[in-house]
Every structure is written in structure tokens, then in C-alpha cells.
Amino acid sequence: MTVEHAPRGAALAEQGRLPSERVALVDLLDRLLAGGVVVSGDLVLSIADIDLVRISLRVLIMSVRENLGEP
Amino acid sequence: MTHVTDTGTYLYAVTQESPSPGPEGLRGVAGTAVRTIVDEGLVAYVSTVPLDEFGAEPLRRSMENLEWLGETAGAHHNVVEEVAEQRPTAPVRLVTVYRGDDQVRELLHERHDDFLDVLAHIAGRREWGVKAYIDLSVTEAAPAKSAGGPGTAYLKKRQAGLRSREEAWRQAAARAEELHVTLSSVAAASHRHRAQDPELSGRKEPMILNGAYLVDGDRDEVFLRAVEKLRGEGVDVELTGPWAPYSFTDLEVRGDG
Numbered sequence: 001m002t003v004e005h006a007p008r009g010a011a012l013a014e015q016g017r018l019p020s021e022r023v024a025l026v027d028l029l030d031r032l033l034a035g036g037v038v039v040s041g042d043l044v045l046s047i048a049d050i051d052l053v054r055i056s057l058r059v060l061i062m063s064v065r066e067n068l069g070e071p
Numbered sequence: 072m073t074h075v076t077d078t079g080t081y082l083y084a085v086t087q088e089s090p091s092p093g094p095e096g097l098r099g100v101a102g103t104a105v106r107t108i109v110d111e112g113l114v115a116y117v118s119t120v121p122l123d124e125f126g127a128e129p130l131r132r133s134m135e136n137l138e139w140l141g142e143t144a145g146a147h148h149n150v151v152e153e154v155a156e157q158r159p160t161a162p163v164r165l166v167t168v169y170r171g172d173d174q175v176r177e178l179l180h181e182r183h184d185d186f187l188d189v190l191a192h193i194a195g196r197r198e199w200g201v202k203a204y205i206d207l208s209v210t211e212a213a214p215a216k217s218a219g220g221p222g223t224a225y226l227k228k229r230q231a232g233l234r235s236r237e238e239a240w241r242q243a244a245a246r247a248e249e250l251h252v253t254l255s256s257v258a259a260a261s262h263r264h265r266a267q268d269p270e271l272s273g274r275k276e277p278m279i280l281n282g283a284y285l286v287d288g289d290r291d292e293v294f295l296r297a298v299e300k301l302r303g304e305g306v307d308v309e310l311t312g313p314w315a316p317y318s319f320t321d322l323e324v325r326g327d328g
Contacts, residue, residue, distance in 0.1 A: 057268070
């Protein structure tokens with residue numbers, strides 16, 4: 001991986017705000033779920049009807065809240 | 072009855088045929104072996120995946136499992152990185168699964184020229200990510216002085232507060248556009264991703280720019296210097312990358328703007 005962990009994000013992560021690997025995962029998902037070649041059509045088994053970005057955001061936000069000990 | 076032996080073909084990336092070494096020993100999602108499918112000078116990097124994990128229904132569930140999502144995204148990214156290190160590479164969106172190799176061959180055949188266009192566009196270039204944050208307490212205008220009775224004073228103060236907040240946001244948006252234009256002028260192409268929620272960015276200050284910039288290999292230094300110059304006046308920037316050109320391989324819209 002050549003992804004640099006954001007220094008300030010990492011510092012906040014140490015304070016228990018967000019683990020630094022999550023910070024990097026958010027940047028990765030920006031690209032993997034909103035970028036890349038998109039192939040639609042009958043060839044793909046796929047999950048084109050699922051809003052991947054929304055799901056991943058929800059999952060990530062839930063995990064952050066768990067991490068902070070919020071209900 | 073379930074068909075536990077059913078498999079699909081998971082697609083990671085597409086490149087042009089080259090003499091560089093193949094994917095021997097490379098592992099992809101769920102630990103599967105990466106192999107190639109070649110058609111008319113194009114190479115698809117794929118692996119065979121079990122449909123009880125990568126079929127539409129199981130995916131619907133596992134995409135909500137952060138551990139699975141993290142591992143799968145990491146494995147996908149790793150394959151793309153390995154491939155992109157050697158040659159111009161068009162990454163494919165996460166969890167693109169075909170029924171079989173024939174369907175992938177059909178894709179390479181049907182979109183042959185489009186793939187060549189995309190690969191020519193990104194050759195010799197890398198993607199950088201730039202996230203900018205603004206500290207509104209630095210940029211926010213001071214609230215207006217109050218006049219009149221306490222009630223009026225409160226209302227006026229509140230209105231002024233709202234106005235100055237609105238103004239601060241307007242300025243922040245203009246600032247973001249300015250940063251984006253500056254960076255775009257040094258890049259071959261640019262794309263603005265949706266700004267990340269503060270809960271996800273790990274920062275208290277709002278993110279005003281989540282940009283991706285496709286930069287010529289020999290312009291990296293110029294670009295990175297331009298990024299450094301953006302800091303100041305309440306603005307902080309974070310740089311990520313270099314990335315494989317994820318944000319510039321849309322077959323429909325190539326992202327020149």
C-alpha cells in the first residue's frame with residue numbers, strides 16, 4: 001500500500017476519535033466505490049441496484065460511533 | 072437447494088498486454104488466486120470467487136460488515152496496486168462479479184476501443200488525493216455590535232450570527248473552488264469526490280474539498296509544491312497517494328473536467 005496515513009487524522013485517532021486504518025479506508029472507499037471502471041449490463045451478476053457508497057458510509061459511521069462508545 | 076460449488080469471475084483491473092511479469096502468486100479477495108484473461112491485446116485481471124460469498128444476496132449482507140468490507144477493499148486495492156506498478160492500469164469498481172470468463176472476454180471485446188482510450192489517458196500519470204479543511208472560527212466574520220433593547224439585541228445578534236455563518240460557508244465554498252482550480256491547473260484531469268463527513272474524516276473542521284488529481288509523472292513535484300502553498304488562512308490540507316487512477320477511469324465520462 002502506498003496510501004499515506006494523514007498525520008492529523010492519525011493524531012486524532014490516537015486520542016480515540018477514529019482508528020487511522022479507518023481514516024485510510026474512508027479514502028480508499030471514496031475511490032473503490034465512486035471511481036473505477038463501472039460496467040453495467042446483463043453480463044454482471046452484480047449489485048448495481050445497491051447504493052454502495054451509502055451503505056459503506058452508514059457502516060463506517062456506525063463503527064465510529066461504537067468506537068466512541070455512543071449508543 | 073443451494074449450489075455451493077457455483078463460482079463467478081471477479082474483475083479487478085484492465086490493462087494492455089505487456090511483457091511485464093504476470094500475476095503469479097498474487098492473491099485477491101477472499102484469498103483467491105489472481106489470473107489473467109487476454110483478448111485482442113487487452114488483459115483482464117480476475118479471480119474465481121464462490122458465489123455463496125460474492126453473489127448479489129450475500130454481498131448485500133457482507134457490504135454492511137465493516138470487517139469484510141475492509142478486508143475486501145484492501146485485497147482489491149492490493150491487486151490493483153501490484154498491477155499498476157508495472158503498467159498503465161484501469162481499476163474496476165469494487166465487487167464487480169461476472170458469471171464467468173466468457174462474459175469478461177465479451178466485455179474486453181465490446182469495449183476494446185473505450186479501454187484503449189482510458190488507458191492512453193492515464194498512461195504515465197498518477198492520481199493524488201487532496202483533502203482541504205477550513206477552520207470557520209478563523210474565517211468567520213465578527214458578529215455585529217448590538218443596539219436597542221435586550222430583546223432586539225438578541226434578535227439582531229442572532230440574525231447577524233446566522234448571516235455571518237452563512238457568509239462564512241459561502242466564503243468556504245468559494246475558497247474550495249479556488250483551491251480546486253489552482254490544483255486542476257497543474258493536473259491533467261481532476262475530479263471532486265463528495266466531501267467526507269466529520270465523523271469519517273477524523274477532523275473537527277469541516278472538509279471543504281475532497282479532490283482527486285491526475286498528474287503527469289514529471290509534474291509530481293510541481294503539483295506537490297502547489298499543494299503545500301494552499302495551507303494558511305484557516306485552511307489545512309491533507310495529501311493522499313499516489314493512487315492508481317481510480318477516479319479517472321469511468322468509461323462513460325472520463326473526467327476531463
